[in-house]
Amino acid sequence: MRCAVLGDPIAHSLSPVLHRAGYAAAGLDWEYDAVRVPAGGLGPFLDGLTTGWRGLSLTMPLKREALTLTDEVSGRAALVGAANTLVLDEGVLRADNTDLPGAVAAVRERYDGQVRSGAVLGGGATAASTGLALCDLGAHRVTLHARSPERAAEAAEAxxxxxxxxxxxxxxxxxxxxxxxxxxTVPASAQDAALVARCAEVPVVFEVLYDPWPTPLAASVGGDRVLVGGLDLLVHQAALQFELFTGAEAPLAAMRDAGEAALA
Known part of the structure; x- marks a missing residue:
């Protein structure tokens, strides 16, 4: 079976490392590649798929575009308004979103306390999925901090x-x-000293980036504060994709070890 991660840019993606490690640990002779597909190119790529393809992971800028190109959309993909996972099943193309449950799992792996309120820096598709994850974790109030209200409107609605x-x-x-x-969810280059200082009193910091690492915000977390990293999110959402693609339980430890080794 063939699988791949699509997006633009894509050369930096750790997804091939994680999924290939999962296949190897599970004894599956599957392929997983990284393919550059720019905005507007997902439809033609899907039209060109041949037999043997099973699953696709999607990164920016394709997550929202995917919803208009599939036969079925899962409830959580519809809720987020974006899909990061496509599963091909006997001619039916299904869209799903593992960013949402992956974010919940990533936080719960590091922190078991109450989440009554949450804040998200940024306003894109990742802000939407992590904002919804905060709600799944128990938050009754979520604040999206963006450079302009218009930029965050779609994520806020989600x-x-x-x-x-x-x-x-x-x-x-x-x-x-x-x-x-x-x-x-903002770039490391946007994390100046003032932004880091503004977040200094928040007890749990969830940095969705894994490269570069640590970001200025991640590096500032110490003492009793809790840090959830981008690799945590990547591994958990990839493990859920693995299970959707293969129908088998994901070898989470093997996938994490491969990701850590690649980053090192």
């Missing part, structure tokens, strides 16, 4: 669709987050 009916606010990126958990 979080408002959560069944718990959370209070969703949009604030400036220059405002200090007041939350139990802060999730950063």
């Amino acid at each position: 979080v408002r669709r959560h069944p718990s009916s959370p209070d969703v606010l949009v604030a400036s990126l220059d405002e200090a987050p007041q939350a139990d958990v802060v999730v950063s």
Whole structure:
């Protein structure tokens, strides 16, 4: 069977490392590659697929584009408004989202305390999925901190669709987050000393990036504060994809070890 991760840029992706390690540990003779597909190119790529393809992982800028190109959309992909996973099953193309449950699993692996409120730095598709994950973790209030309210409007609307009916606010990126958990989806280059200082009182920091590592925000976490890293998210969402693709339990430890080795 063939699988791949699609996006643009894509050369930096660790997904091939994780999935190949999973296949090797499970004794599966499967392939997994990285393919550059720019915005607007997903439809032609899907049209050109031949027999033997089973699953596709999607990264930016294809996650929202995918929803209009599939036969079925899972409830969580519809909730987020983006798909990071496509499964080909006997001619039927199904869209799913493992970023949402993967984020929940990543936080719970590091932190078992209450999450009553959350803050997300950024306003894109990852902000939407992690904002919804905060709601799954128990947050009744989620604040999206973005450079402009317009940029975060789509993500805010996605979080408002959560069944718990959370209070969703949009604030400036220059405002200090007041939350139990802060999730950063902004580039490392945007994490200046002022932003890091504004987050200093938040007890749990979830940095979705894994490269470069550590980011300025991740490097600032010490003492009793909890750090959830981008590799945590990547491994958990990839493990869920592995299970959707193969129908087998994911070898999580082998996938994590491969990711850590590649980053080292």
